[in-house]
Each structure stands twice: as structure tokens, then as C-alpha cells.
Amino acid sequence: MTIRLKATTILAGFAPAVLLGAMATTAVAQDAIRVISHRQPALEYYTNQMIKALPEGRVTAELMPIDKELELASITMSSQSDAIDVVYLNDASFRRFAANGWLEPLDDLWEKYKDEYDLDDFPPSVIEAVSYDGHIYSMPILTNTELFFYRKDLLEEAGINPPATMDDYMAAAAEMNSPRRAGTIMSLKPVDAALNEAHWYMNAIGDGWFDENWRPIFNNEAGVKAITALKEMSQYAPRGFTSHANDESTINLQQGLATMGLQWFTRAAAMDNPEQSRVVDLIDWVAPPGGGARIANDGYAISKFSSADREEVFKMLAEAASKESMLEGAKFSMPPRLSILENADLAKQYRWYPAARKALETGAAFPAMPDFLDVGEIVTRHILRAVTGEAEVQAALDQAAQETEELLASRGYYEN
Structure with a gap:
């Protein structure tokens, strides 16, 4: 039986072993793409966008504090389990997961779908931030400062x-x-x-x-x-x-x-x-x-050990990271797309944007x-x-x- 969780589900307080067991149980539902993520307003929005990108019941998402999420992902991927398909990674954790060989390279899919999803709208600095050793491993979701x-x-x-x-x-x-x-x-x-x-x-x-x-x-x-x-x-x-x-x-x-x-x-x-x-x-x-x-450029990566269809998962991520999605999500986080960052209306609509642009210039x-x-x-x-x-x-x-x-x-x- 598929256990489908909404993106707003919070698993704080559960031990990683318990979470891993729960996710392993859902692994019997072969049709469900399983996403785990840190919990904060922007990521609640983007995981919901992933859920809406595919038919109902195709995506499950669990949101939790960052330390629990990274521990769960590390336990799962180090054992080469397919209990997780997609994982949220910030800039620091991303490099460790990529260096360990736990992530699926996305170069071929990026090239195949770059026109359909206007992936060239992501600036080179953002592509570099989600790349490791010359390969793209993550779909950029937000620039955070x-x-x-x-x-x-x-x-x-x-x-x-x-x-x-x-x-x-x-x-x-x-x-x-x-x-x-x-x-x-x-x-x-x-x-x-x-x-x-x-x-x-x-x-x-x-x-x-x-x-x-x-x-x-x-x-x-x-x-x-x-x-x-x-x-x-x-x-x-x-x-x-x-x-x-x-x-x-x-x-x-x-x-x-x-x-x-x-x-x-x-x-x-x-x-x-x-x-x-x-x-x-x-x-x-x-x-x-x-x-x-x-400052950080964060995103969602596909597990190297996922048994889900990688092309379908990639398209789900690309839909969540589309221009339309990110324009709506701009109230929660700074989108990494150039076309949206250059949108003058955002500064009028969201009064913290001017400070954020200055923080990007002075941050590290x-x-x-x-x-x-x-x-x-x-x-x-x-x-x-x-x-x-x-x-x-x-x-x-x-x-x-x-x-x-x-x-x-x-x-x-x-x-x-």
C-alpha cells in the first residue's frame, strides 16, 4: 500500500533509524517517487510543486530539520538503499554527497531538456554551485542569503x-x-x-x-x-x-x-x-x-541508488524549477533564474528583496x-x-x- 505524505508533513522528533524503517516500508510502492527535504517555507512550496508536477499519488515528500534530513540521507545512501529517490542538499552537504558517489549525474538530461525548460536561464555561477568534478548533480531551487x-x-x-x-x-x-x-x-x-x-x-x-x-x-x-x-x-x-x-x-x-x-x-x-x-x-x-x-545555492538531487525512472524524476524537478514556479515562489526564496532576479516588480512586491541583493554582493x-x-x-x-x-x-x-x-x-x- 502506498503511504502518501503531503509536503507539509513534519517528521521532527523521530530517530533516523525509525525514519529509515518507515521509508523502507514505502519502498514497496514502486510507483511513488520519494523526496526528503529540509523544512522551511520555501522548501514546503517547492516540494508541493513536485507533488503537483505528476499525477496524484506519484510523489511522496517528507520534510524535517536539516540535521535529521542529512543524517537520514547519509544512512540511506551509504548503504546503497533505494529508499530515497530525491534529496534536498545545501551547498556544503552537496559536495560531500557528490564526492561519495551518492548522486546521479544529470548532464545528459540537462542537455536534452535545456530548451524545453529554459535551463540556460540559470547563470554560470549557479550551475557551478550544483556541479562537482565537471558534472551537474542537482537541480538549483533557491539562492539563499x-x-x-x-x-x-x-x-x-x-x-x-x-x-x-x-x-x-x-x-x-x-x-x-x-x-x-x-x-x-x-x-x-x-x-x-x-x-x-x-x-x-x-x-x-x-x-x-x-x-x-x-x-x-x-x-x-x-x-x-x-x-x-x-x-x-x-x-x-x-x-x-x-x-x-x-x-x-x-x-x-x-x-x-x-x-x-x-x-x-x-x-x-x-x-x-x-x-x-x-x-x-x-x-x-x-x-x-x-x-x-x-550565501548558498541549494537544490534537489537524484540518488544514485534510486530505482525510479530518472528521466521522469528529472522532469518533475525541472517543472518545480520552471520560470512560472519560481516567479510564484519568489515570495519565499530568491530564485536562481536570471529572468526572475532581474524582475523589478519583485522589489516592489517583496520588501526584503533590496536587502537581499546587497547581501549577495557582500556575502560569502x-x-x-x-x-x-x-x-x-x-x-x-x-x-x-x-x-x-x-x-x-x-x-x-x-x-x-x-x-x-x-x-x-x-x-x-x-x-x-
Whole structure:
């Protein structure tokens, strides 16, 4: 019997083994194309577009937090199981999955259908972002960038301009912090959320993560200054910030429990949703102070081990990524198609677009290495030790750098 789930289904809280078992059960339904995805508004929209692209019952979709989704996908694909057909991957996880040989190359289908679906409308930078070792592996769905959200009414009342530098940000958060409302959100749940936050500080204040030979530089003087600033800023964050990710920080902004902070473009529309938000029309956006916040090109890839018809799956993805679909989806995420990015009406319709365009100019992607998420597990663990006072900042970063070098040396990054 086919178990068909709607794209809005949430599987948070289930252990990966349980999820894998549940998906294995659905594998008996040979006609169902199985999609797993991170859960956020833009991806809810695009998975629904996939469901609508084929007859009813042909597509099932499960949405869950990013850490659970990636763990489930890793368990499934490393065992060469066909329990998953399509997986959502962000820029960092994509490289690891492609390097492991878990994804189906799409070059032939891209060439075959490029005119029908106007695939040349994706700029070369986006195609490069979904390619690995010269092959296209993913259908680009959204260009995402982190924005700086702030309560324009509260800052205006206090006579504070939107922060342009990290020093401005620190001063504004300190002044706006109160028992009633945190000065800033802070998302330090390992690994993805904490890595995003640290990435901003490492670029805006530090010198980045690595030198040209993949040797860590995040423990140099500038890196120590960056994480020291993160530690100091944490005193203005809500309680429990070390377990907060995007959902928790979004809610804190929506419910008026925090004044400002870093959050994804894809969460902007939720601020003006009267069914969810108490701050409709009170939030505004600028490019993150100091620049260097994360930008990402994310998409959906076909599992190398899928037993579904790859051409049908590709066409389903292409329909979801069509011009018409992305124009409608622009309210949730920044589409990676040139024709839509150049649409002047979007800036009038969605008031966070001007800030997003500026953020794209000043942002920075994660380092282009397949193993960066594994590095992130090491780095975020030690950054949290520093932020919570368990270790001195320099000592924590030195330990992280040592473990990172050992990991990368074991994977052949350095010549003997």
C-alpha cells in the first residue's frame, strides 16, 4: 500500500533509524517517487510543486530539520538503499554527497531538456554551485542569503540607525537588550546553525577559515577576535541560544522576543504573516553588518541508488524549477533564474528583496571542500566551549585547528 505524505508533513522528533524503517516500508510502492527535504517555507512550496508536477499519488515528500534530513540521507545512501529517490542538499552537504558517489549525474538530461525548460536561464555561477568534478548533480531551487533582521520601530524610537558594522551591531544589541526582549537572536545549535553564525563572524571580523593550502587560520589573532566578539554578543541573546536554530530564532523575532539578528532570506516572509507573527510590518532588513554572511545555492538531487525512472524524476524537478514556479515562489526564496532576479516588480512586491541583493554582493559561501561539514562538527564543538566559558577562546580554537588538520591530513588534503 502506498503511504502518501503531503509536503507539509513534519517528521521532527523521530530517530533516523525509525525514519529509515518507515521509508523502507514505502519502498514497496514502486510507483511513488520519494523526496526528503529540509523544512522551511520555501522548501514546503517547492516540494508541493513536485507533488503537483505528476499525477496524484506519484510523489511522496517528507520534510524535517536539516540535521535529521542529512543524517537520514547519509544512512540511506551509504548503504546503497533505494529508499530515497530525491534529496534536498545545501551547498556544503552537496559536495560531500557528490564526492561519495551518492548522486546521479544529470548532464545528459540537462542537455536534452535545456530548451524545453529554459535551463540556460540559470547563470554560470549557479550551475557551478550544483556541479562537482565537471558534472551537474542537482537541480538549483533557491539562492539563499542571510539577512540582518531588525525591529525598525524599536530602533527608530531609540534613535539608532540600522547597524552597518559589527561594532554598530554590538552597541545596538547592548542598548536594546532587556528582561522583556533580547537584544539579538543567536543560533548556535550544532552543527549547521552554529556554523552559519560563526561563518559570519569569521568573515566580518576574522580572516576566514583556511589559507590557500587548506591550513586552518581561524585560530589566528583575527579569528580569536571574531569568536571573542561572538562570546560577548551572546550575553544579549535569548536563554537557550546554544540549542537555537532557524526555527527558534524565527519564532523569537515573530513573537517580539528579540530585536535583531542574523537570519535567512527564506524566513523574511514569515515576519509579515499575520497568522504567525506579532510584528507584521515592524521588521526591516539590511545586508549583514560587516559582510561575509553565508550565501548558498541549494537544490534537489537524484540518488544514485534510486530505482525510479530518472528521466521522469528529472522532469518533475525541472517543472518545480520552471520560470512560472519560481516567479510564484519568489515570495519565499530568491530564485536562481536570471529572468526572475532581474524582475523589478519583485522589489516592489517583496520588501526584503533590496536587502537581499546587497547581501549577495557582500556575502560569502562556505569553503569549497567536500569535508567542510565534518570540519564544522569539530569547529562548532570547540566554539561552543569558548562561548559558554568552558575553555578560553584561544585554547578552544587551537584545539579545533589541530583536530581539523588531523582530519584533513587523513583525507589527503596535504602533501607529505
